[in-house]
Amino acid sequence: MAAFNKLVVKSYPRIASRETSDTKFWNKYSFPITVKESSSINYINFSPSQPHDFAVTSANKVQIYSSTTNEVKKTLSRFKETAYSGCFRGDGKLLVAGTEDNSVKVFDANSRVVLREFSGHTRAVHSTRFSLDGLHVISASDDCSVRLWNLSGENEIFAVTEHKDYIRTSALNNSSKDIWLTGSYDHTVKMWDSRTQTSVMTVNHGYPVEDILVFPSGGLCASAGHNIVKIWDILAGGRLVAAFSNHQKTITSLCFDGESTRLLSASLDRHVKIYDVKDYKVVHSMHYPSPILSMGISPNDKHIVVGMSDGLLSIKHRTQSTEERETAVKSTPRPGSYRYFVRGKNQKPEQGDFVVESSRKPKLSAHDKFLKQFEYTNALDSVLQGRTNPPVVVSLIMELIRRQGLQIALSGRDEDSLLPILSFLNKHICNPRYTPTLIDVTNTILDIYGRVLGQSPKVDDMLAKLQLKIASELKYQKQAFELMGSLDTIFAVSASSHDVQLVENGLS
Secondary structure, three states: OOOOOOOOOOOOOOOOOOOOHHHHHHOOEOOOEEEEOOOOEEEEEEOOOOOOOEEEEEOOEEEEEOOOOOOEEEEEOOOOOOEEEEEEOOOOOEEEEEEOOOEEEEEEOOOOOEEEEEEOOOOOEEEEEEOOOOOEEEEEEOOOOEEEEEOOOOEEEEEEOOOOOOEEEEEEOOOOOOEEEEEEOOOEEEEEEOOOOEEEEEEEOOOOEEEEEEOOOOOEEEEEEOOEEEEEEOOOOOEEEEEEOOOOOOEEEEEEOOOOOEEEEEEOOOEEEEEEOOOOEEEEEEEOOOOEEEEEEOOOOOEEEEEEOOOEEEEEEEOOOHHHHHHHHOOOOOOOOHHHHOOOOOOOOOOOOOOOOOOOOOOOOHHHHHHHOOOHHHHHHHHHOOOOOHHHHHHHHHHHHHOOOHHHHHOOOOHHHHHHHHHHHHHHOOOOOOHHHHHHHHHHHHHHHHHHOOOOHHHHHHHHHHHHHHHHHHHHHHHHHHHHHHHHHHHHHHHHHHHHHHHHHHHO
């Protein structure tokens, strides 16, 4: 006698799980603390030194917030006009900021005293940085000039004007204390070397550059302009490595997480996108109530701070899960103790884990037992009882069709035994995965019971609902096809006009 094979449940493609390691990590940031500033927040910078306080530049002041209390710790207000780009030095002791009145000011972060004030720019200074050695100050202005200042001698080392429009951003290169980059509204990113006092590399982003970011290795840099982020290979002379766009509006800020494995971009579309630097695919997204102008993340990944155009400051603090707290508190269990013998009991396998199971004698389910005995009616009833599993029901129906037993399973039923089948049809017939199979079931039921329709109000009511559902689905399908036709026409016209424009440009 041939061995009986269990029913093979048809597997359908699964929708990709939204719960990934990245979503788990970023969702652990607590509900944001929101602070209202008097004006839009143009820059946020975290101190590289512990405890990683952060400076928020807004209106005519720079406020230093405590990373432990999330409250204002100090306020630097020695500005006559709007302040820009409040940035810490590497040791966290000094802070530099540009101003609308063309000057650059250096503060003692503890005493709030102005230690240096550099004058030489003729327009607003939107970007300031300390050099890697902490002995120089780099400034970039709307007067299209880049200047290097000696912090100890209070003198200007050099000033170069190569950009053709406003300079709104700059970034240091960690590979050398003499190299840094600037981004301008003339669409270019330039790399500078203080030893040559001139730009040594220029790349064209294609749009006004709002922010730039250099990778920790110093070999790559990212530029943001319009809604596009571009990655450039510095070592290859500015070769374009990647370009991606996942925002709907202008990107205003870029930053790395603490380990530099994730790139964050903030935009006027009120979203923060998080990318994996391996393939630059979006792994997570955050939504905010207003357009974002500035963003910063602490070196230890405990805080994400976002500044918005309406003056709102959002502070998110990363909280530890219960498992992380237990892991941090508990030590390795001592051999022979109770914890030693129950270790791993609560461990849950992840999606990519390989599970080894011991071989067991297969246990037949109820519908398999009935199929083995060729009791098709009972097999169908068994999968329709209680909480139904649609893939199992549809797989059983397909097996009955293959055995030419569907009509046998549906025949000879009274009102009570027919209603569960009609209920399942009403619920799942419009699911594209099951529609072809369930249409055959519906036709078979109508062929068998068409002569006695009208004798049971409940059955008639279920069939009427089924008819309305199918009619509604056909209406939606018709509208969808009409919409697709309209879109095809629009795309065809757009493509033809683009070709005509290319021809005209070629002729001109």
